[in-house]
């Protein structure tokens with residue numbers, strides 16, 4: 351039995367999930383450039399085994415740099431098609447994008463820009479992540495390399511910015527595509543059992559059944 355703990359952190363209140371079995375832990379989307387997560391792991395006496403990224407947007411990755419200071423051999427996992435969004439080059443591209451849309455966010459990204467860690471493991475569709483029983487489901491549309499993480503055993507899905515309670519992720523950012531997004535959700539997520547609990551990248555949790563019934567984008 352693994353435990354899911356949710357923390358809405360960082361400039362966009364991104365859901366960061368601590369997924370653990372009281373000994374080993376995996377962090378999904380560390381979205382804040384602070385010592386919060388390392389302190390949390392230390393207090394709970396958890397050993398960090400992996401940093402899992404649902405996609406490469408800055409609000410889901412800002413915490414990596416601080417985490418790997420303390421856990422320098424931990425795997426940083428992202429889908430190959432989003433890999434170029436992290437690392438220094440990715441943040442530089444983001445820089446020019448944010449300069450146009452939101453200079454306030456630009457300041458936050460600047461803080462972590464130098465020597466931003468590169469991924470150590472590139473995820474592929476249907477890959478099983480060792481130790482935590484999470485299956486990678488490639489769900490392009492919000493970004494080209496967006497993924498969800500599914501555990502059949504725990505009956506849960508980490509859906510990133512692909513599927514939210516009552517809505518879906520935006521598709522107007524670079525690399526986004528609404529048709530792909532809806533297709534990804536229908537093809538990869540809606541066949542899951544209806545009772546699967548969905549933990550999204552922002553906002554409240556939901557279930558596959560509720561989204562099948564009420565999500566206006568999935569009619």
Ligand SMILES: [Zn+2]
Pocket residue numbers: 405407492511
């Ligand atoms: Zn995003």
Ligand SMILES: [Zn+2]
Pocket residue numbers: 362364407409410511551552
């Ligand atoms: Zn997000």
